Amino acid sequence: MGSLLLANEAIALGAYEADVKVVSSYPGTPSTEITESASKYDSIYTEWAPNEKVALEVAIGACFSGVRSMCCMKHVGLNVAADPLFTLSYTGVNAGLVIVVADDPGMHSSQNEQDSRYYALSAHIPMLEPADSSEARDFVKIAYIISEKYDTPVIIRLTTRIAHSRSFVEPQERIEIQNKPYLKDVSKYVMMPSMARFRHLHVEKRENDLSRDISLYNTNSIVLRSQKLGIVCSGAVYQYVMEASDASVFKLGMIYPIDFDAVRTFASQVQELIVVEELEPFFEKELLSQGIQCHGKEIFGRQGEFCVSYIKQKLEGGLTTEKIKDKIPQRPPVMCAGCPHRSVFYALKKLKIKVCGDIGCYALGALEPLSSVDLCVCMGASIGMAHGFDKGNTGEGENTVAVIGDSTFLHSGINSLINSTYNNGTSTIVILDNSITAMTGHQDNPSTGITIKGQQGHKIDLYRLCLACGAGSVRVVDAYNIQEVTNALKEEISNKCVSVIIARRPCALLNKKYPPAYFIETKKCIYCKQCLAIGCPAIENLGNSVRINKELCVGCGVCTQMCKFEAIISEGK
Amino acid sequence: MVQNNLNILIVGVGGQGTLLASRILGTIALRLGLECKLSEVHGMSQRGGSVVTHVKWGKEVFSPIVCQGDADYILSFETLEAIRWSDFLKESGYIIVSNQEILPMPVITGKEVYPKDAFKKLRDKNLNVIEIDGLKLAELAGSSKAVNVVLIGMLCAKEKIELDLAKEAIKHCVKEKNLELNLIALELGYEAIEKRGI
Incomplete structure (x- = not known):
């Protein structure tokens, strides 16, 4: 009996059915539930790594050892994992390796709208994009076959509306895969210039081979309807197009490399070819580069998500008929009642401190009435930015404070702390230690010491870690105590060394046994x-x-x- | 009984149980032998922001999201959110609103004012509005958190979906310890429509 699964859950089901043995990831909306679901299968070793780069390196090690492995992340996580990614493309795999990346057009829960398809293009790694949950499961299995046959990692790309939509999935039989023996081969696995030059040839050859074979994998599909118009699309956009238009549709399942011959044949069957794609004109430019006449981005914008009515309006060329919205109060997200971050941001605001913020629930400290965050860019950036602010603005920069969560600090804040202490910095760092990775839905991390499988691992002592990194002063305060936080901030700001204040209190959503209201x-x-x-x-x-x-x-x-x-x-x- | 496609929008404030509501509606669709897609919101907007979950039932469903002017039902767990999303309703559709008011931060800080005549605003748009004190019924059932299920009960009654079928769906989706109160909440919602004869 099947059930309604998120595409994220379906990816985990696909991993189980394809006998994946190792999944390592860092949480990030909208990708988190893949790894959470994978952890429920006994046959899959699953872990939260401290960041996406580490996660991918774990998956690489596992696939070289001879088992199928997977690594999942949100779009910006792939930036963090990009370093191993580009060279993994050269080494190829032993057992199959699949990376799942979830883009977030419309930025439901992200800081940018980058388009991950360009990673496939620039790293020469095949990329598949499913259009519903059932296809997400199917594509996982196809991805492993391609990975092993062409000696390449494979990326599966999702967008929020696929990752977080539920549709019907019927389970299939699970196959069991023999572990592949690991055979030492420095020409393949050790990427130094002399070996990498040969492997670069392999990258080109396998891409050509796969480009010729794309149709064998049945990932693309064609719906022939009106001959007047043909539309090329993929993923969620395919679902919108099917409702918005009676045009013929070429649905790309393998979105890199593109089966140009098949698209060319399709183009010859319609009078006009339009590409409908969210974000960048990726398909459009690829098709044009092969002399396939098409257009699209001059009609459809690069920003945000599409929907059925938007596509319909754009195709019909009518004016946007969006109804006038009532003038009513907005409802921006807020820190929850009882959130331990609130009191810290209140203290920072009262002291009129410049605050370099970071990624997590506490980015909400930028909104009214706390309005205390000045800067927020990416995971782990707060500490480096505060150091830069102080170095660049001598004298005036003395009040700069970096605010970072426990999980984000362990993700990529540690290196920045080392940089600050090594380079005689003076900034103050507040670690908001709420003992969980909260924003993405409460995942454990090294500061809790509990693994995704619920086992006890080593619990990192943030206090000793910061001292070991060279912080001149480290202290722990009760995040709920405004006076204590204020006093600590005043003292540490005047300290002429890098100091760390660990503001500690568990996330209010963790403990459901609350004291009386x-x-x-x-x-x-x-x-x-x-x-x-x-x-x-x-x-x-x-x-x-x-x-x-x-x-x-x-x-x-x-x-x-x-x-x-x-x-x-x-x-x- | 549901014959054709049915588009449902569930709106409220992060933490009000829109995700559970959509899962229950998904399960009901499966039991009715319909195709179904749900689109959920996770991450930042769940933190007390305006949240919307899309439910689409039908013989064949492509897009998982409901567009403006395309919802047969809007289930709103909060009054202000009902106004915010009301332009998604079809002319023939119904907007079922629990008249609870949760003040958004711009109102708390005094920058903006919570509309006093919210229901008049809705009715002035010539919408089919069904107002309900969902919080009262939910508390009667045993938990203020069960407003979502009260409104599902109302939708089921409107669509003449058998109560027993809806109960089975609740059993499938709700934890054992909360089952009893949710079944009561469902019945209270169901009866509320039957009593009104609408």
């Missing part, structure tokens, strides 16, 4: 609105009074520190 004693409350300054979603401004929503309040008590009139009382008292 608070309420406002109306007799004592003078409506000074101080409690609203911390931006807790549980504290509601009613226009002439303030109320605590007991459905939302988790009893953290941070707001009581804001009230000079002792008007915020625990229901437990």
